[in-house]
Amino acid sequence: xxxxxxxxxxxxxxxxxxxxxxxxxxxxxxxxxxxxxxxxxxxxxxxxxxxxxxxxxxxxxxxxxxxxxxxxxxxxxxxxxxxxxxxxxxxxxxxxxxxxxxxxxxxxxxxxxxxxxxxxxxxxxxxxxxxx
Amino acid sequence: xxxxxxxxxxxxxxxxxxxxxxxxxxxxxxxxxxxxxxxxxxxxxxxxxxxxxxxxxxxxxxxxxxxxxxxxxxxxxxxxxxxxxxxxxxxxxxxxxxxxxxxxxxxxxxxxxxxxxxxxxxxxxxxxxxxx
Amino acid sequence: xxxxxxxxxxxxxxxxxxxxxxxxxxxxxxxxxxxxxxxxxxxxxxxxxxxxxxxxxxxxxxxxxxxxxxxxxxxxxxxxxxxxxxxxxxxxxxxxxxxxxxxxxxxxxxxxxxxxxxxxxxxxxxxxxxxx
Numbered sequence: 152x153x154x155x156x157x158x159x160x161x162x163x164x165x166x167x168x169x170x171x172x173x174x175x176x177x178x179x180x181x182x183x184x185x186x187x188x189x190x191x192x193x194x195x196x197x198x199x200x201x202x203x204x205x206x207x208x209x210x211x212x213x214x215x216x217x218x219x220x221x222x223x224x225x226x227x228x229x230x231x232x233x234x235x236x237x238x239x240x241x242x243x244x245x246x247x248x249x250x251x252x253x254x255x256x257x258x259x260x261x262x263x264x265x266x267x268x269x270x271x272x273x274x275x276x277x278x279x280x281x282x283x
Numbered sequence: 284x285x286x287x288x289x290x291x292x293x294x295x296x297x298x299x300x301x302x303x304x305x306x307x308x309x310x311x312x313x314x315x316x317x318x319x320x321x322x323x324x325x326x327x328x329x330x331x332x333x334x335x336x337x338x339x340x341x342x343x344x345x346x347x348x349x350x351x352x353x354x355x356x357x358x359x360x361x362x363x364x365x366x367x368x369x370x371x372x373x374x375x376x377x378x379x380x381x382x383x384x385x386x387x388x389x390x391x392x393x394x395x396x397x398x399x400x401x402x403x404x405x406x407x408x409x410x411x412x413x414x415x
Numbered sequence: 416x417x418x419x420x421x422x423x424x425x426x427x428x429x430x431x432x433x434x435x436x437x438x439x440x441x442x443x444x445x446x447x448x449x450x451x452x453x454x455x456x457x458x459x460x461x462x463x464x465x466x467x468x469x470x471x472x473x474x475x476x477x478x479x480x481x482x483x484x485x486x487x488x489x490x491x492x493x494x495x496x497x498x499x500x501x502x503x504x505x506x507x508x509x510x511x512x513x514x515x516x517x518x519x520x521x522x523x524x525x526x527x528x529x530x531x532x533x534x535x536x537x538x539x540x541x542x543x544x545x546x547x
Contacts, residue, residue, distance in 0.1 A: 189387070193333040199507040200503050214500050223346065226338040243331040248416065248540065257538075276380065281415070319449065321519070325465040359474050360468075367465055406521075
């Protein structure tokens, strides 16, 4: 089990962690199996999306913020209910196949840590399971 | 494979099933691996979110209901299309690492069964895979 | 690892791939374990939902399109940011238990490939892991 550190510098931010995950898989020595990426936070999530044009990440965050603004008729006193909602919508984990010690991602796919209540110093757990 | 029963008493409800999942993992005898939690329903989901302030769960349900009300221009005659949509947004499964026979959850994380068309008697499947 | 082909004929479409996934599991020879279904695209996703009434799929797509229309104040020049957002909301993978060489799905559940920027020829990766 590898614990990566992700440092965010804005309230909402999508950070490409693909190379960090790839390195953790290589260091695990697992040649074939499943890479499990887990976010142990409740105001951040993780997703797989396009890694070519940064505007895609901008547009995802723009739309989430437009439809789920920070201010609403929320009861939670910390003022970050929107971040909790966005975290559940994106999800707490992604899984990617490992073949030949590499990640089986599509041509345009990257793995993105999704910060919704930053800036903060975050953790990302990566576990490579040897399977098959 | 353990099949847990979750009894809901409202139409929309988030129920903390963390201790039930933890117990299933302990009873499985798996010391290290992956806990797979699966909802075999189409109008309920499962997510991981904050377990400290119940207002977080209230706010998640409030926002889902505000944006995805039961009544809309739906064709499905059962009147629960909103519940099907919410189920897919939350997802049908979550995965959590197992270490030392315990769940590797973040400090504020709990596992929540998400009822969107209750009250009902629901099932939650938990499988602990011994890995690594 | 099996790579299935999914051919879509509309921009937005939910295609039932349950029988294809089931066949891939049978052909894998895995009697007990986990079926991992992965979409290697960034404008398509995958979800589990009702397989009885096609209106449920219609209603899911209707609501996603109503709330996330193709046109908005997006920066991504390809004009498909809505598809990228929908892909992350549905997710890039689903997992289903395998028992007795069959999928452990609920009574009304099917696995749906979610096209959000078709029509296209798409890929769906299925890997059956022998476990437990």
